[in-house]
Amino acid sequence: MNALSAPDNLTAATPARSRERRQSVQAADTVVAVLKGLAGLGGGASLTTLAAHLDENPAKVHRYLVSLIDGGLVTQNANTQQYTLGLESMLIGLAAMRQADPIRIAEPALIHLREHLGITSFIAVMGNKGPTIVRMEEPSLPVTVNVRVGSVLSFLWSATGRVFLGLHDEPAVRALARQEFDTLGETQDPPAPFDTLVTQLQDEISRFECVCVRDTNLKGISAVAAPVFNYAGQLTAVLTALGASGGFDTSLNGPIAVCVRQQAQLISQQLGYNIA
């Protein structure tokens, strides 16, 4: 190792040295382009196709492919001569997925909702007791509707919970929701039979990409919730905006629903959903 290192600190940057640096940056950019090029071509391509895609000299592309093969990021198929992304690329991707934290990635969306619409919003994930608020932003207004981080929300009555009820099909999660349903008791009528409710919600979310409620969870409070998906297409979080029903537009094409949907889609994209 140490191709260009220690001298960097010891000697002043001569023109020759700064040319070397420029070259190493160009080389790094080319490696990035080759990897992204292979990914863009579905993970594998011939040298000719890849070089044409990158608008680069095949000999130059080949030189970089050799380094990538040495490093295990690319393999060459002995039969087809195609270059394909290899095991190390997969492991790098898996490490990137572990880093792709929906809570951290959702932060700009919460701030966007606060700054552009002046509303309270939060991100919820599935905890072991149900849909759980993990991050919240509220506008700095004299009176705001507020939620508490750590709160577990109803599957049946909250917009957030309804998204989880419709789309989170793990048996353990369904069992939690069913438990809430079965203990409704005499005080409250269920919105529909359990399985009907799930089907209705699935239909609603696939058509409108969000769930809106008015006064169902708390009297006087309305909310719009939209699903956040990960690279595998699994529901990984729910983004929700809420406010006092009087001044809160829950119509499907109103500014709040449009913005919540857009921001949820942006988070999903950042988590690798549906782009590739």
Place this chain on the structure above:
Amino acid sequence: MNALSAPDNLTAATPARSRERRQSVQAADTVVAVLKGLAGLGGGASLTTLAAHLDENPAKVHRYLVSLIDGGLVTQNANTQQYTLGLESMLIGLAAMRQADPIRIAEPALIHLREHLGITSFIAVMGNKGPTIVRMEEPSLPVTVNVRVGSVLSFLWSATGRVFLGLHDEPAVRALARQEFDTLGETQDPPAPFDTLVTQLQDEISRFECVCVRDTNLKGISAVAAPVFNYAGQLTAVLTALGASGGFDTSLNGPIAVCVRQQAQLISQQLGYNIA
């Protein structure tokens, strides 16, 4: 192709040019090392930690990180200053996963079994009718036990099918197996009640990492089958060796079972299983 070909075709390779080439190869190697280093550190690290891990000068590592950030492969967290693998790394990994074809990757294992043990082996995946043979290798002996690519195997009586029955828990697959079970009719007794059978197989596979059968599927034929898992830990294929019961050792510590298990694990590793 040749590392020293094109732009390069036009000018004679001067010492300066060949030094440039060496530098670009070194730069490519460093980019690969930085990406693998970040993955090895769980997907994110501070500059100091990463440079120490790579045994490189931090200033040099930083220069490469800048290229990777420009390309979207790495992001820097504004709060913690940590460098983490980003969205483009995830997309490269997803493309690598799509390329990670268990059938292609299993080919050397089938050849290994043929060459080292002189036995017939095949790889099966879950088709829409059940466990289906998709690739086969047989030794060039005068008499061999043979299988046909495209054949669908029994969930209940074949070693291959039993691995799928134990580990493939998709409802559609279980339904196919149940259908076979329910139509056994009066001619054959089931090996056990359905749910007991599934539990027994799960237990057997988790303890021995393979399933051995003698004469259950076809009189006079024995087989050893081992599961192949993908990066997500899902059963993605089954590797099976088979032969005439007379000369085929199905003992759990015999050379065939040991070799089939080892080869199945090698394929799984190549598919990104359990390494990261």
